[in-house]
Amino acid sequence: MAQKKRVTIQDIARKANVSKSTVSRVLNDTTPVAPEKETAVLAAIAELNYQPNIFARGLAGGQSLSIGALTQNIGSAFYDTIMRGIISGLKGSGYSPIFTDGRWELEEQQNSLQTLLERRVDGLIVVGGTLSGAALSKINEQVPVIVVARELEELQERCLFVDNQQAAYDATRFLIEAGHKQIAHITGEAAHQDTHRRKAGFVQAHADAGIELNPDLIVEGTFRRQSGILAVETLFTRGNSFSAIFAANDQMAFGARLALFRRGIRVPEDISLIGFDDQPDSAYMTPPLTTVRQPADLLGETAAAYMLQLIKKKPFTPPPFTTDLIIRESVALFR
Amino acid sequence: MAQKKRVTIQDIARKANVSKSTVSRVLNDTTPVAPEKETAVLAAIAELNYQPNIFARGLAGGQSLSIGALTQNIGSAFYDTIMRGIISGLKGSGYSPIFTDGRWELEEQQNSLQTLLERRVDGLIVVGGTLSGAALSKINEQVPVIVVARELEELQERCLFVDNQQAAYDATRFLIEAGHKQIAHITGEAAHQDTHRRKAGFVQAHADAGIELNPDLIVEGTFRRQSGILAVETLFTRGNSFSAIFAANDQMAFGARLALFRRGIRVPEDISLIGFDDQPDSAYMTPPLTTVRQPADLLGETAAAYMLQLIKKKPFTPPPFTTDLIIRESVALFR
């Protein structure tokens, strides 16, 4: 059953005794139309429950009314929150988002990108990832690009990100102020920009506090839970003592926490732990994890708003993004 | 810069010295074409880097080559895994997925549905949610619908789901066999089908084991972390003793675990805990959570494969889906 024939603009035109052109005009509000005709058209649209054909519109108008969003891990809390921000930022604009998942793999990112471009998105929001700035810059010539949670030289004003170094600095300083002097750091994956920024903040905080940093206390991780476990094992293998760990993200903090648990080491009584991202589960860690919160929702919403302005070729100045240290219970004063 | 003009089928035709029709034919493989012409067309396509215009194709062919997927919480591990399954199941088929998020709110689900329908998806995969069977059944008249993780009378053969009752039965039985006799259950939200199935399994396991079940040990939750905390508080307020908790999902198990932690109650030494879903974080709980695993990836992949067959109007019989009890460290023998 169902409606055998879809209602077209022609049907509306006929019903309202006007031409297709006029219907199109009231639909898009491009040219003034006599009030009584407009009313008639609107009535016909309502009565016939007309839905414009998106393909015809896209074909004729050259617009898809969709924004592509390429994230790296739909399903991770951080990306999810950004996505929700994008959704809500686009709400009511007539544009709808199309999400794809790059899975942190370059090939997958390229495929996803290809898919979005084939779908003729009117704008592209890239969240994280490892696509080169040059590549994105080239795409930006075709369709406006905004980059979230990453900083690219080539697309300077199009990047929305927080000051990762400062955030890591704050986190480290918090540990130092709590009396910790021997602090370990589990870094992210080397290929990531954030990894280096956060590490730099960690280092800087030591320097500013006049604490000598033992390079053996820095262990390379991958941003994944598993690597948090490995990192802690590595730390103990190396044999240096430490009273706190700063993990470059919450997932690794979870891994570290499990590794400590396995060794019967208490958190925070024996060793303090601090993460980065404030993913939802972190508040439910035992003990609840002290961590750095990024305004992921705001980043997403801003990206959407920015994109809408970009499409309209209007100027836009993104607000500053600040991070917050969420103090919970995984950090103790060093006795 | 960029390509000022997009390459069209006409350009290819000209270059290969054939007509548009012929190009279209080699593109879609609908009618045999002379080998030498086919080669010429293919060469032209490669040389000019031709990408078909998806709108023109959709308009002319009446196909969008996209599959809509409506999930409830992009970002929750369970939905995420299903989504990945859908992505991988669709890979190479020419169809690409469009995801929307219903957020477990009816209005949002309806909006999302509307968006997908406007986008003229060729198929719709609904994951969970609260849209009525009648509503979905009606949509199924327009476009094939598959429902994942939910069972609907109206769309019987289109539903892919696991036996929640059996899975909950297994989990409960595991606790009983470990010697637990007073087991608490934190249910999901009443509006959900799964909630009742899981509860039924919990009840049935008691009956089969000849253990009388104290109804005070069943507390209503909402599937959210927070409700796990509340549920544990409620249990202690009620004052009944119990040695194990079966939470209807992992998130609530996390909440319960935190509540126990706050009270200084050890898991599993004092109270055992078992969850449902096996979300990634669960393996990193302290102690790692024993839980029920649903084959979410398989569900997603199957949904995609099923949809492709449906579109081709071919028959398809989904494989059986089984759950696994993932035994970790949150359950102890009752002494």
Added chain:
DNA sequence: ATAATGTTTGAAACCGGTTTCAAGACGAAC
């Protein structure tokens, strides 16, 4: 050799919108 059949092929119609263009209506200015 002729008729019947089958295979390739291009022209043209079509999908459902948007946009250009020119004509018609109308009020203001001369």
Added chain:
DNA sequence: GTTCGTCTTGAAACCGGTTTCAAACATTAT
């Protein structure tokens, strides 16, 4: 009363594909 400019409107072209249709050609049967 003309002329001019502005506003509203419909016809037609166009976007870039797919599909129908009939013609052209090749193949086989009679």
